[in-house]
Amino acid sequence: xxxxxxxxxxxxxxxxxxxxxxxxxxxxxxxxxxxxxxxxxxxxxxxxxxxxxxxxxxxxxxxxxxxxxxxxxxxxxxxxxxxxxxxxxxxxxxxxxxxxxxxxxxxxxxxxxxxxxxxxxxxxxxxxxxxxxxxxxxxxxxxxxxxxxxxxxxxxxxxxxxxxxxxxxxxxxxxxxxxxxxxxxxxxxxxxxxxxxxxxxxxxxxxxxxxxxxxxxxxxxxxxxxxxxxxxxxxxxxxxxxxxxxxxxxxxxxxxxxxxxxxxxxxxxxxxxxxxxxxxxxxxxxxxxxxxxxxxxxxxxxxxxxxxxxxxxxxxxxxxxxxxxxxxxxxxxxxxxxxxxxxxxxxxxxxxxxxxxxxxxxxx
Ligand SMILES: NC(=O)c1ccc[n+]([C@@H]2O[C@H](COP(=O)([O-])OP(=O)(O)OC[C@H]3O[C@@H](n4cnc5c(N)ncnc54)[C@H](OP(=O)(O)O)[C@@H]3O)[C@@H](O)[C@H]2O)c1
Numbered sequence: 001x002x003x004x005x006x007x008x009x010x011x012x013x014x015x016x017x018x019x020x021x022x023x024x025x026x027x028x029x030x031x032x033x034x035x036x037x038x039x040x041x042x043x044x045x046x047x048x049x050x051x052x053x054x055x056x057x058x059x060x061x062x063x064x065x066x067x068x069x070x071x072x073x074x075x076x077x078x079x080x081x082x083x084x085x086x087x088x089x090x091x092x093x094x095x096x097x098x099x100x101x102x103x104x105x106x107x108x109x110x111x112x113x114x115x116x117x118x119x120x121x122x123x124x125x126x127x128x129x130x131x132x133x134x135x136x137x138x139x140x141x142x143x144x145x146x147x148x149x150x151x152x153x154x155x156x157x158x159x160x161x162x163x164x165x166x167x168x169x170x171x172x173x174x175x176x177x178x179x180x181x182x183x184x185x186x187x188x189x190x191x192x193x194x195x196x197x198x199x200x201x202x203x204x205x206x207x208x209x210x211x212x213x214x215x216x217x218x219x220x221x222x223x224x225x226x227x228x229x230x231x232x233x234x235x236x237x238x239x240x241x242x243x244x245x246x247x248x249x250x251x252x253x254x255x256x257x258x259x260x261x262x263x264x265x266x267x268x269x270x271x272x273x274x275x276x277x278x279x280x281x282x283x284x285x286x287x288x289x290x291x292x293x294x295x296x297x298x299x300x301x302x303x304x305x306x307x308x309x310x311x312x313x314x315x316x317x318x319x320x321x322x323x324x325x326x327x328x329x330x331x332x333x334x335x336x337x338x339x340x341x342x343x344x345x346x347x348x349x350x351x352x353x354x355x356x357x358x359x360x361x362x363x364x
Contacts, residue, residue, distance in 0.1 A: 001160035004028045007064060007091035008246035014164035015349055019352035022062075024330050026284050027203045029162070031096045033324045034349050035065030035286065036342065038077035040293065041350050041351050042110055050337040055084035057339045059095055062115055063346055065287065066326050067249075067333050069100035069167055069207075071229060078155035086157060086172045097158060098247070098286070101148030104128065122315035125197050132184075138171040145188045149195065160200050167208035170220045178222060180330045185226050189245065196244040205247030207288070212250050212265070212274040213258040214272065224248070224265045224277050246277055252287035252329070254302050254310075254362075255295070259285075261363075263358035270298050271286030271346050279328035290323040291316050292334040309362050316344055322362065 007030040008199040023030045036058045041047040055066065066085075068077045078099060085092055108355050111117035118137070122128040122144075132141040148165055167189055172181045185206070192204040206227060208222035231245030252259045252275070263270075265277040278285045295301050296319035302310070310318035316334075323332035336342045354362075 001093065001199075002029050002064075002096045002162045004030070006091050007096070010033070010064050010090070010094035011039055017062060018091045018310075018349040021353055022349040026096065027331055029096060029202075030064075031331060032063045032065050032349065033329075033331050033353065034063055034320055034345055035067055035096075035331040035333045036063050037288065037333040038068045038081060038334050038337075039067070039072050039288075041073055041337050043073040043076050047337060048076055051077065051080045052087070053339050054082045054330045054337050054342050055081055056088045057342045058336075058346065059085065059088045059090045061343075061346055062145075062349065063284075063342070064090075064095045065331050066095060067098050068156075069103070069165075069287075070148055070155065070169075071103040071105040074106040074110065075155055076108060077150055080155035092158065092220045094270070096158060096162045097288075098163035098165065099152045099156065099161060100165040100167035101145050101152065102138055102169065102171070104137050104139065105148075112272045112345045130268075134172045134175045137210060138168070140166055140169055140172060140188050141182050142187045146191045146195075151203075153200070160202070162202045164195075164201055165247065165249055166204075167207050168209055169206055170208060170211035170222055173220060173222075175259070182224065185227060186230040188236050189231050189243075190237050193231075193234045193238045193240050193244060197238060197240055201244070203244045203246040205245060206321070207249035209251060209288075212248065213252075213256070213262055214264065215262060216264045221264065224274055224281075225267075228281055230284070247284050247286060248274070249288055250274060250334075251289040252323055252326060252332075253290050253292050253296060254306060254319055255292050256289065257363075260326055275326055275328040277328075279322065283328070284330035285326075285328045287326075287329055287332045290334050291319040292347065293335075306362050309358065310356065312348055314344055315343070317348035317351070319344060320348040321351055321353060322359075324348075325359045327356065328361075
């Protein structure tokens with residue numbers, strides 16, 4: 001497990017190299033505010049090799065936040081992250097490793113008959129009950145989530161996980177009501193709270209695509225306040241003093257800023273955005289798709305009037321500095337299988353993040 005001592009030593013190793021507040025606090029750890037994601041790319045040996053080099057480059061040069069999910073590239077991303085942590089000249093305890101479960105994963109490649117594979121691997125074995133499935137590929141039932149948690153630990157070659165996300169829970173809204181999805185989340189959270197109690201996990205959260213950035217009447221909407229309330233109940237149920245629900249992952253970028261602009265969550269002073277709600281509730285936001293899956297790295301995609309307000313030498317750096325300057329955001333995740341991209345993205349952290357006034361001004 002990442003530890004405060006090892007992550008503090010890691011931060012010290014890079015002192016003077018990054019701007020102020022490059023390293024931030026998450027659950028007592030010092031974590032970089034530019035993190036490496038591992039979602040995109042073909043499920044091939046060649047892309048594995050690229051990611052292996054990219055992850056080693058990242059963790060050896062100041063990025064100690066790695067984000068993956070069991071279904072990414074059919075489990076290859078988790079396995080490569082594990083190999084790279086092992087290969088890199090860095091302590092595992094200095095690296096924050098987060099992964100997710102919820103989508104039924106293939107194993108290494110897309111099978112010739114995906115439906116038959118899912119049926120034989122998950123339904124026929126009793127691991128997944130067909131009634132718990134959404135869209136034929138998604139399940140957040142507690143037994144399944146706990147099974148996936150352990151498979152992820154094995155894939156990553158780590159004893160403990162630093163953060164575990166229930167992946168895109170809004171997928172379940174296709175087949176059941178929000179109330180039932182909150183019940184499902186609470187049941188899954190109880191298992192995760194129990195794994196925190198046994199020391200297998202530091203913290204957990206939910207990773208979403210639509211749930212927290214859409215308006216309250218959208219069919220993909222989930223209430224962050226209700227999710228937090230369910231986590232508190234889960235902690236109570238297993239006898240934990242405080243809930244370990246500490247992280248939210250959501251897409252946020254110059255071209256997808258609704259998590260800041262859409263006041264869809266019940267804050268103490270009335271409706272507020274997901275980012276402000278998170279900040280008020282003491283949750284850490286990890287932004288996904290921070291450079292719009294590569295689009296914001298292209299010159300001209302960020303409008304000039306915005307770009308000129310953003311710190312950075314390149315479009316990708318300006319996009320990352322937008323994301324990591326937003327309220328409530330602990331870390332901007334950026335997927336990169338290229339060592340050159342890792343270097344460019346990490347160098348965004350040599351610039352100070354914007355203060356609140358400068359960040360707000362980008363919306364003028
Ligand atoms: N619902 C969810 O839970 C969810 C959804 C999406 C993403 N995520 C997480 O968030 C992470 C980030 O999101 P993302 O990977 O979808 O999108 P992203 O970070 O916005 O973009 C990644 C893409 O940008 C390219 N890129 C990276 N740095 C670049 C640079 N400096 N110049 C030009 N191109 C660059 C990468 O190419 P190369 O690979 O060639 O370097 C990759 O194709 C994911 O990896 C994943 O861990 C979570």
